[in-house]
């Protein structure tokens with residue numbers, strides 16, 4: 001079994017019907033929720049979370065969006081969780097996704113390339129760092 005970190009971004013949390021549908025889809029795809037929390041990132045924390053993208057043209061709009069309202073953070077577990085969660089989300093770019101992966105979560109609910117509904121860890125070291133970022137008290141042991 002593998003852990004991954006999922007975020008439901010402010011566009012999703014603003015719409016409880018969509019948030020519920022996404023969480024049900026996650027469960028129907030074999031994941032278990034290990035821990036969850038609702039929170040709001042301030043700008044500084046959003047910058048810290050996305051520091052790898054500092055300098056990219058979308059960085060400012062990304063951190064503005066991610067600190068614009070509440071989000072939810074979830075530790076998910078299943079076999080091959082990182083790959084399966086990214087596959088369920090679909091590609092980053094929504095305008096491509098709606099044509100190529102219309103049944104993925106971003107294909108169904110993503111609004112724009114920035115407001116793309118969800119985040120998923122992209123590797124095991126990233127998942128470990130992101131879990132520690134949102135759940136500092138979490139210990140696998």
Ligand code: ATP
Pocket residue numbers: 053058062091092113114115116118119120121122
């Ligand atoms: P995430 O890290 O949120 O799971 P990702 O790994 O698919 O998404 P990254 O390349 O890590 O994509 O980009 C992080 C986030 O930055 C994206 O989810 C999106 O919100 C935003 N972003 C990425 N590329 C663009 C772009 N070309 N235009 C606008 N926003 C973008």
Ligand code: MG
Pocket residue numbers: 120122
């Ligand atoms: Mg990423």
